[in-house]
Amino acid sequence: GDSVTQTEGLVTLTEGLPVMLNCTYQSTYSPFLFWYVQHLNEAPKLLLKSFTDNKRPEHQGFHATLHKSSSSFHLQKSSAQLSDSALYYCALRLRNSNNRIFFGDGTQLVVKP
Amino acid sequence: EAAVTQSPRNKVAVTGGKVTLSCNQTNNHNNMYWYRQDTGHGLRLIHYSYGAGSTEKGDIPDGYKASRPSQENFSLILELATPSQTSVYFCASGVSGTNNNQAPLFGEGTRLSVL
Incomplete structure (x- = not known):
């Protein structure tokens, strides 16, 4: 079936170091992929989305590359900031008539000084 | 501006009581979703x-039951609330289509406590 896997439940790193949060997916149709960020006591908000033309999306210093060969959409940032501490979800929407959204379990990112 | 509005934002209910959570979207989205979020479980689709x-x-x-009386409104109904349903509930709206990569939009959430 269709699913999203985020292997890390918690990632802790020091400010200034690079960030990489893993996301792999399983899908019967070529999907749209999304990254959401959720700060404490707030709603999930869209951070990035995959494009239909293979452009690499970027926002707030974060970027992600959709690799169809490895079914991955990892989230990366070159230098972590304290304000990046949040819960990050990878999500998938199928391109067919099925309108389900599949979310990973989320990765809690903690950035320390 | 696109928006999803949930009400109430906070609710305290008694065990066995009926609870209705409401969601309104002004985005003309076909699809709407109800999730609950608990520590250690991420977002789970109801x-x-x-x-x-x-x-x-x-x-x-x-x-849980759900009702979609109109394009704009989607309600989540707990006929007989139980303490295990204490959680944060999120509503979202979104589009479908093979060439539309618009992402679902979330409301601000409803914090429900069942005592």
Whole structure:
């Protein structure tokens, strides 16, 4: 079936170091992929989305590359900031008539000084 | 501006009572979703809808009903609330289509406590 896997439940790193949060997916149709960020006591908000033309999306210093060969959409940032501490979800929407959204379990990112 | 509005934002209910959570969207989206979020479980889909008059079961529908009387409104109903339903509930709206990569938009959430 269709699913999203985020292997890390918690990632802790020091400010200034690079960030990489893993996301792999399983899908019967070529999907749209999304990254959401959720700060404490707030709603999930869209951070990035995959494009239909293979452009690499970027926002707030974060970027992600959709690799169809490895079914991955990892989230990366070159230098972590304290304000990046949040819960990050990878999500998938199928391109067919099925309108389900599949979310990973989320990765809690903690950035320390 | 696109928006999803949930009400109430906070609710305290008694065990066995009826609770209705409401969601309104002004985005003209066909699809709407109800999730609950608990520590250690991420976002879990309860019910969703493709359009007015339709409701579909998600992954954890037991103990919940949903109603979509119009394009704009999607309600989640707990007929007999239990303490295990204490959680934060999020509503979202979104589009479908093979060439539309627009992402679902979330409401601000409803914090429900069942005592």
